[in-house]
Amino acid sequence: MASAQLNEGSWHLLMLLDQAPGLHALSDALSDLVEAGHPIVVGTADLKYSNGLVRFQETHPDRFVQFGISEQNMISAAAGMAAAGLQPYIATFASFMALLGCEQVRTDVAYTGLPVRLIGHHTGITLGFYGTSHHATEDLAIMRSLAGLDVVAPADGLALGAAIRAYADHPGPVYFRIGRGRDPDVYSAGYVHERGGSVTHGRGGDLTILATGSMVHPSLEARELLDAQGVSAGVVDLHTVKPIDVEAIRRAADESPLLMTVEEHNVIGGLGGAVAEVLATDGSGVPLHRHGIRDEYSLIGPPTHLYRHYRLDGPGIAAEAAARLAQEG
Amino acid sequence: MTTTTPAPSPAEVERINERARFIRLETVRLISIAKTGHFASTFSCAELMAALYYGVLRLRHGEPDWPDRDRFLLGKGHVAVGLYPLLADWGFLDKDVLDEYTRLGNPLGDHPDMRKVPGVDFSSGSLGHNLSVGLGMAMATRYTGRDYRVFVLLGDGELHEGQNWEAALAAAHHRVGNLIAIVDRNHYCLDGEVDDVNGIGPLADKWRSFGWEALTIDGHDSAVVLSTLRELRDRRDDAAPAVVIAETVKGKGVSFMESEVGWHLGYLDSVDESRVLAELRGA
Numbered sequence: 001m002a003s004a005q006l007n008e009g010s011w012h013l014l015m016l017l018d019q020a021p022g023l024h025a026l027s028d029a030l031s032d033l034v035e036a037g038h039p040i041v042v043g044t045a046d047l048k049y050s051n052g053l054v055r056f057q058e059t060h061p062d063r064f065v066q067f068g069i070s071e072q073n074m075i076s077a078a079a080g081m082a083a084a085g086l087q088p089y090i091a092t093f094a095s096f097m098a099l100l101g102c103e104q105v106r107t108d109v110a111y112t113g114l115p116v117r118l119i120g121h122h123t124g125i126t127l128g129f130y131g132t133s134h135h136a137t138e139d140l141a142i143m144r145s146l147a148g149l150d151v152v153a154p155a156d157g158l159a160l161g162a163a164i165r166a167y168a169d170h171p172g173p174v175y176f177r178i179g180r181g182r183d184p185d186v187y188s189a190g191y192v193h194e195r196g197g198s199v200t201h202g203r204g205g206d207l208t209i210l211a212t213g214s215m216v217h218p219s220l221e222a223r224e225l226l227d228a229q230g231v232s233a234g235v236v237d238l239h240t241v242k243p244i245d246v247e248a249i250r251r252a253a254d255e256s257p258l259l260m261t262v263e264e265h266n267v268i269g270g271l272g273g274a275v276a277e278v279l280a281t282d283g284s285g286v287p288l289h290r291h292g293i294r295d296e297y298s299l300i301g302p303p304t305h306l307y308r309h310y311r312l313d314g315p316g317i318a319a320e321a322a323a324r325l326a327q328e329g
Numbered sequence: 330m331t332t333t334t335p336a337p338s339p340a341e342v343e344r345i346n347e348r349a350r351f352i353r354l355e356t357v358r359l360i361s362i363a364k365t366g367h368f369a370s371t372f373s374c375a376e377l378m379a380a381l382y383y384g385v386l387r388l389r390h391g392e393p394d395w396p397d398r399d400r401f402l403l404g405k406g407h408v409a410v411g412l413y414p415l416l417a418d419w420g421f422l423d424k425d426v427l428d429e430y431t432r433l434g435n436p437l438g439d440h441p442d443m444r445k446v447p448g449v450d451f452s453s454g455s456l457g458h459n460l461s462v463g464l465g466m467a468m469a470t471r472y473t474g475r476d477y478r479v480f481v482l483l484g485d486g487e488l489h490e491g492q493n494w495e496a497a498l499a500a501a502h503h504r505v506g507n508l509i510a511i512v513d514r515n516h517y518c519l520d521g522e523v524d525d526v527n528g529i530g531p532l533a534d535k536w537r538s539f540g541w542e543a544l545t546i547d548g549h550d551s552a553v554v555l556s557t558l559r560e561l562r563d564r565r566d567d568a569a570p571a572v573v574i575a576e577t578v579k580g581k582g583v584s585f586m587e588s589e590v591g592w593h594l595g596y597l598d599s600v601d602e603s604r605v606l607a608e609l610r611g612a
Contacts, residue, residue, distance in 0.1 A: 039472065039473070041469075041472060063472075065468070065503075067499060068498070068499065068502070070495035070496075070498065070499060072461070072491075072492045072495060073461045073464070073492055073495035073496050073499055074461075075461075076458045076459075076461030076462045076464075076465065076492065076496075077461045077462065077464045077465030077468070077496070077499070078465060079451075079462055079465060080451065080461065080462035080463060080464060080465025080466040080467075080468075080469065081465040081466065081468065081469045081472075082465075083443070083450070083451055083462070083465075083466060084465070084466045084469035084470070084473060084475070085396070085469065085473050085475075086469050086472055086473065088465075103455060104458060104461075104492075107452070107454070107455050107458065108451075108452075108458055108462060111444070111452065112443060112444065112451075112452060113444065
């Protein structure tokens with residue numbers, strides 16, 4: 001019987017990875033750190049093809065540790081490595097990092113203040129039809145409530161690389177929240193990550209959209225769609241959910257009569273919650289529309305279909321903004 | 330295991346017994362300040378901790394952060410009360426700090442905290458984490474070039490936590506020979522006998538099947554404890570990880586605490602405290 005000829009692109013994990021350039025940025029930034037002499041060790045829990053760290057393993061096999069499907073062990077072991085003077089970077093699906101490993105992150109990493117870097121990838125609903133077990137729409141809320149832990153959600157691969165480099169010498173722990181490495185480019189060469197900062201993409205006379213991570217690009221698309229309808233929308237990339245850029249939020253509240261947060265996350269406790277805390281503490285009268293997953297578990301579906309369904313693509317965000325503006329009158 | 334380490338002398342053994350008595354007496358003294366504490370769990374591992382701190386671990390007096398020190402992790406963090414006097418004795422913290430054990434703002438709580446207590450190599454309290462932490466510390470020597478061993482003292486009830494077995498798999502897989510676990514096999518957890526609550530036997534076979542070298546010893550025989558742990562300390566690094574299952578008696582040294590379920594955690598009134606001290610001093 002003749003063996004079937006399969007299209008390698010349909011199953012070969014390394015070839016699939018080529019569709020995720022944002023993950024190349026992860027491995028490349030980590031390789032740069034090794035070459036710059038940082039005492040880093042990179043670990044994963046049987047997901048080196050999913051997070052692209054196989055690319056790092058190929059260049060620096062001596063700095064790569066495969067923990068197998070044992071996320072809790074990986075997190076605590078990384079804390080032990082950090083206590084012994086290393087800078088461990090460990091990666092797994094955001095759902096497993098934040099939910100399965102929550103207590104290990106809290107007690108062994110955040111409380112100890114050790115320089116462990118947690119990389120939660122395929123966050124939000126980007127794993128589409130894998131379902132709720134693989135979705136992470138709670139990780140921002142969990143991670144930002146852990147004292148001592150920075151929470152960073154870069155908008156694209158370039159921003160991820162910049163954030164990793166910017167945090168190279170940070171003495172405490174960091175959670176990097178990233179997607180599946182397929183985010184369209186938002187930034188170009190020369191972009192610099194500023195801890196606790198943000199990036200303002202234009203001012204909005206009618207509203208300012210405050211977005212994080214994977215939602216920055218579609219928010220910029222929405223801005224163009226709104227502009228075509230005569231609506232003036234600014235966009236602020238709040239790439240750091242903790243410590244959040246309070247001044248940028250205040251500026252947006254001063255400039256716009258409406259603020260709208262956009263996140264691939266439950267509208268409770270994440271970016272929307274963080275911005276609401278700032279506005280309420282200030283006694284700001286500016287209304288805030290929190291857009292995201294509305295305290296529910298996502299449907300099954302291909303990622304792009306889910307983004308459309310939950311109005312988390314460009315047209316959806318624009319429609320959401322227009323509807324709220326209409327309500328505001 | 331090839332034996333290259335000389336057998337401990339009678340004087341060394343007597344020293345460990347004396348230090349174990351010191352741990353028990355200090356435990357009673359400190360818990361009398363807190364009013365409640367884990368007497369029995371501490372008493373079961375007194376010889377183990379005494380042997381480690383006075384005959385096994387490579388430490389430098391007054392230098393809790395010496396990079397090449399052997400690491401000691403207290404998986405069963407609730408016996409920190411027995412560890413603190415040893416850390417003070419090693420000059421890692423001021424002895425006066427002991428006198429305010431658990432009082433408002435004192436660094437010494439029921440569970441050891443590396444951010445607050447010099448000489449605590451890693452915090453604990455939530456059971457099941459520290460074998461993983463020890464694995465990471467032991468693997469770190471491959472990158473840092475440091476030469477140390479990592480000893481992790483686990484409770485037998487603690488082995489109910491699944492994370493231990495994740496760490497056990499990984500330590501054997503990565504051949505982390507500088508990692509040494511010690512199980513304080515005192516047979517009791519809070520709700521009763523460990524093997525009635527959730528059976529963990531056959532314990533040595535379990536560890537062996539995970540790829541560990543496993544030894545079972547009498548955890549109150551200081552000579553055996555000392556020689557076993559020393560031999561493991563002196564092994565070559567590329568061996569399999571090792572576990573010592575130390576058969577112990579919960580509450581060891583105090584007749585009414587020994588193997589009484591209720592004595593996992595307790596309080597002594599002044600009459601009982603006098604009885605306990607008399608028994609310990611006479612021991």
